[in-house]
Amino acid sequence: MGYPQDTLSADEQLVLHRHPHFKTLILPFVALVLLTTGAVLAWQWSTRADISDTAATVVGIAAGALWLIGVLWLFAWPMLRWATTHFVITDRRVMFRHGIITRTGIDIPMARINTVQFRHGLIDRILRTGTLIIESASDDPLEFNDIPRVEHVHSLLYNEVFDTLGEEESGRR
Incomplete structure (x- = not known):
């Protein structure tokens, strides 16, 4: 049994279970696209630019680290927040x-x-x-x-x- 079924009493009936509207995920998806685009562009620039291999590696690592931090903060966290937000109506209560x-x-x-x-x-x-x-x-x-x-x-x-x-x-x- 999954949530919210495991929170109901024995004879309580689930009427409705909703997460927030998908519009709350639009900005996180836009952030994911922009972060990924920026990281790819930075990586491509570092491989094609007339810079040393060490500098290219530093740029690549920095772009990857910034991408990872940005994705976790601007995409993964809002997705988790959306997935763990529940609006439930039963025949006895609103949760x-x-x-x-x-x-x-x-x-x-x-x-x-x-x-x-x-x-x-x-x-x-x-x-x-x-x-x-x-x-x-x-x-x-x-x-x-x-x-x-x-x-x-x-x-x-x-x-x-x-x-x-x-x-x-x-x-x-």
């Missing part, structure tokens, strides 16, 4: 988990959710993403950015909250 070294998470029981809203601008509407805003009984509203298909998630979450409230009212009678 949000993120972090690589230090994990952070929040669970919001369905019965405590008062308001569910979404917000997205023109670019977000084109990309079918946006911000989901959940207001619970005791806390300030929580904003979850870059949720894919935010309108669908909003209506799905609203239906889950409505179903939970219906179950509580029928259980009280």
Whole structure:
């Protein structure tokens, strides 16, 4: 069993599991392309330039080291951050988990959710993403950015909250 299945209780049902929208990975991919292009150009220059073999080796090693550091910092780290960020809706709660070294998470029981809203601008509407805003009984509203298909998630979450409230009212009678 993988995440989030291993975090659910025995009779809890998974409704939705999302990572942030792919738009969060556009800049890391651009950085990868630019870093790789720069490293290749530096290496080609060092092999063709009228410089000593030692200088060419130093330029090659420096270009490779800068490329590696840049790829780890500007590409690999954001990819790991994206892969370890989870927005999960079950029939009982909303879960949000993120972090690589230090994990952070929040669970919001369905019965405590008062308001569910979404917000997205023109670019977000084109990309079918946006911000989901959940207001619970005791806390300030929580904003979850870059949720894919935010309108669908909003209506799905609203239906889950409505179903939970219906179950509580029928259980009280």
